[in-house]
Amino acid sequence: MFFCFMNNSANFKSGFVTIIGKPNTGKSTLMNLILGEKISITSPKPQTTRYAIKGIWNTSEHQIIFVDTPGYLKPRYELQEKMLKIWHNALKDVDLIIFLTQIDGFPTEYDKEVLNQLKTLKNPQLAVFNKLDLNPEVDRNELVKYLPESINEVFFVSAKTGENIPELMEAIKYYIPFHEPYYDNDMLSDLPMRFFAQEIIREAIFHFFEEEIPYSSAVLIERFKEFPDKVIIDAVIWLERESQKPILIGKNGSSIKKVREYAERELTRFMQMPVQVHLFVKIKHKWRKKQSALKELGF
Numbered sequence: 001m002f003f004c005f006m007n008n009s010a011n012f013k014s015g016f017v018t019i020i021g022k023p024n025t026g027k028s029t030l031m032n033l034i035l036g037e038k039i040s041i042t043s044p045k046p047q048t049t050r051y052a053i054k055g056i057w058n059t060s061e062h063q064i065i066f067v068d069t070p071g072y073l074k075p076r077y078e079l080q081e082k083m084l085k086i087w088h089n090a091l092k093d094v095d096l097i098i099f100l101t102q103i104d105g106f107p108t109e110y111d112k113e114v115l116n117q118l119k120t121l122k123n124p125q126l127a128v129f130n131k132l133d134l135n136p137e138v139d140r141n142e143l144v145k146y147l148p149e150s151i152n153e154v155f156f157v158s159a160k161t162g163e164n165i166p167e168l169m170e171a172i173k174y175y176i177p178f179h180e181p182y183y184d185n186d187m188l189s190d191l192p193m194r195f196f197a198q199e200i201i202r203e204a205i206f207h208f209f210e211e212e213i214p215y216s217s218a219v220l221i222e223r224f225k226e227f228p229d230k231v232i233i234d235a236v237i238w239l240e241r242e243s244q245k246p247i248l249i250g251k252n253g254s255s256i257k258k259v260r261e262y263a264e265r266e267l268t269r270f271m272q273m274p275v276q277v278h279l280f281v282k283i284k285h286k287w288r289k290k291q292s293a294l295k296e297l298g299f
């Protein structure tokens, strides 16, 4: 972690914001929109975010650090237990909690459970109803009735079209305390590039495959070598069963080639230099259910 004290904390604001809510409500999309850079993965399938990812929003007067938490869910197996722990940790000690939900179907049992947890917390809280573009005529008063008193302000936005996002961004700045910046101000994230490489490869797998393969895959970067003119990355994709291997690889390697090409394109764009990705597929039997395997894979 880098600290820098160039700014006078008397008028500089800095703090931590966590975005919580049901999977697939648009947490990653919202954070990427605010930060103006793609640093957390997005996909139309739920639960693609397994980590608390920090992204940093720097302005001349603010430094706001976002923790993009996994969707809250009741643990069913070992991996989800870990995700729930990450979720709880992300709530502790943050300066602002953004409860993100989508207008359609609100309040789900899920929303009610999360809002019940929020009631007990003292941090400032914003409720954000996303996907306004899909329900522009919604009766807002009807929805607001379900919110607890712990919520300070309510916003109706579209992370897709950007509607009402500037107003939300102003509110975020307002609730952040006066404090010197926590990080060097040209940093977008304190996560190493190899973490992004891992996430982008996972995103590619979510993009090209159905249900079973993405949820059974873990990606581990084995080599990340930076040269003056390019970056070379070797990554292993761990699957749970032998039978999944031919699916991921595809006929004559056609499917895994798509994953590789997607990852190379996205990483080249992000790192602004050519990136070569080499992928290897291996099996770790039922890794999602084994404590030791989860540890080895970095969970």
Ligand SMILES: Nc1nc2c(ncn2[C@@H]2O[C@H](COP(=O)(O)OP(=O)(O)OP(=O)(O)O)[C@@H](O)[C@H]2O)c(=O)[nH]1
Binding pocket: 022, 023, 024, 025, 026, 027, 028, 029, 030, 041, 042, 043, 044, 045, 046, 047, 048, 049, 069, 070, 071, 130, 131, 132, 133, 134, 157, 158, 159, 160, 161
């Ligand atoms: N129409 C519409 N779609 C949106 C909006 N915001 C996000 N989406 C879509 O909703 C899907 C889920 O978005 P994500 O940002 O991945 O959701 P998330 O909450 O981070 O999901 P998890 O990682 O599963 O927790 C994607 O297909 C987005 O493109 C919005 O304002 N309007």
